[in-house]
Amino acid sequence: MELLKARIRKDGTVKGNDVLKVDSFLNHQMDVALFEEIGREFLRRFDGCGVNKILTIEASGIGIACVTAQSFHCPVVFAKKSQTKNIAGEVYSTQVESFTHGRVYDVIVSKKFLGPEDTVLIIDDFLANGAALEGLIDLVNQAGARLAGAGIVIEKAFQPGGERLRAKGIRVESLARVKSMSEEHGVEFVD
Amino acid sequence: MELLKARIRKDGTVKGNDVLKVDSFLNHQMDVALFEEIGREFLRRFDGCGVNKILTIEASGIGIACVTAQSFHCPVVFAKKSQTKNIAGEVYSTQVESFTHGRVYDVIVSKKFLGPEDTVLIIDDFLANGAALEGLIDLVNQAGARLAGAGIVIEKAFQPGGERLRAKGIRVESLARVKSMSEEHGVEFVD
Numbered sequence: 186m187e188l189l190k191a192r193i194r195k196d197g198t199v200k201g202n203d204v205l206k207v208d209s210f211l212n213h214q215m216d217v218a219l220f221e222e223i224g225r226e227f228l229r230r231f232d233g234c235g236v237n238k239i240l241t242i243e244a245s246g247i248g249i250a251c252v253t254a255q256s257f258h259c260p261v262v263f264a265k266k267s268q269t270k271n272i273a274g275e276v277y278s279t280q281v282e283s284f285t286h287g288r289v290y291d292v293i294v295s296k297k298f299l300g301p302e303d304t305v306l307i308i309d310d311f312l313a314n315g316a317a318l319e320g321l322i323d324l325v326n327q328a329g330a331r332l333a334g335a336g337i338v339i340e341k342a343f344q345p346g347g348e349r350l351r352a353k354g355i356r357v358e359s360l361a362r363v364k365s366m367s368e369e370h371g372v373e374f375v376d
Numbered sequence: 377m378e379l380l381k382a383r384i385r386k387d388g389t390v391k392g393n394d395v396l397k398v399d400s401f402l403n404h405q406m407d408v409a410l411f412e413e414i415g416r417e418f419l420r421r422f423d424g425c426g427v428n429k430i431l432t433i434e435a436s437g438i439g440i441a442c443v444t445a446q447s448f449h450c451p452v453v454f455a456k457k458s459q460t461k462n463i464a465g466e467v468y469s470t471q472v473e474s475f476t477h478g479r480v481y482d483v484i485v486s487k488k489f490l491g492p493e494d495t496v497l498i499i500d501d502f503l504a505n506g507a508a509l510e511g512l513i514d515l516v517n518q519a520g521a522r523l524a525g526a527g528i529v530i531e532k533a534f535q536p537g538g539e540r541l542r543a544k545g546i547r548v549e550s551l552a553r554v555k556s557m558s559e560e561h562g563v564e565f566v567d
Contacts, residue, residue, distance in 0.1 A: 208486065208488075208489075209489070213453065213456070213486055213489060214452070214453045214486075214489040215438075215445075215451060215453070215454070216451055217442050217445045220442065243434065243435035244434035244438060247438040247442075248438050248442035248452065248454075250439075251406060251408050251438075251442050252443070254406075254408045255408050255409075255412070258409070260406060261405070262405045263406070263435070263439075294404075295399065297399075297400065297405075298399075298405040
């Protein structure tokens, strides 16, 4: 998605060799006009897949997921990082390791909002190690729902998550795939 | 907002005398078509106030804030519950007590995204004790920004937050004001 890549080149900041700060438009301040374009692009890629529910994880995926859901005319469910012990039977639960925060979260979705009748599109802002995405896929599987695929805004293609999931047969559509980045040379994209 | 009150009556669930579960459409599963109506109603109430930025707090405010921002044609900034010590000088920081989780959070916004040039509309899903809203107002004040007011989806009018903030001169617009609620009689609204 050229509009997105141009925006990353213009407003993204690289720290070291693996931190890409896009907090001026994606995950702290949020440019909802850009989100509308992103949502339309996800629809173009997943149109006709029967998506009736979008799943994301708090917090920074929620805005993109909601605006994307307007294009799909479906509701969003966001998985919650749980701070309390799970109530057995009421939620699907999985564990996600956050490399940024150096800890493991319990992540839950109420059983009321995901089930075998659903065809799910997972939406998230970043894909790097793939831990969050694998957790969300686990929740979809526990629910017996069908997975249409994952729509990712920025994939760090030099990290292993995307390739590992595609090798498992998961359809992963990333709108900007970063091949490499550095403070000196900025961001280089795949293709 | 009658559409919202009807939805709360239909799909909200009261637990005890002070928990109103609206997780099927507002803060776990999210009905973005309803959010569009909510956003248009906030615009109707705050049109002409010069709002150029919407401020909310993670996580459940983000979806409503993003869809509302489409009506206002402005960006959203969401305040983050910080897990790391604040980097002095780079962020505005305040403390918010969560009664639900029984703890105090440091809540931060980058100084890059809020300043004296901004006229801010705060958006959140719930107003009860007013702790989160007071924290967000503190951040707006630290930034030297102008506060247009706060747009709240559901106010528990039997709790003190709304009245305390209105008494301080803050414009608080709540789309559904709950006068009382109980498991037997459901939800009763102000007016």
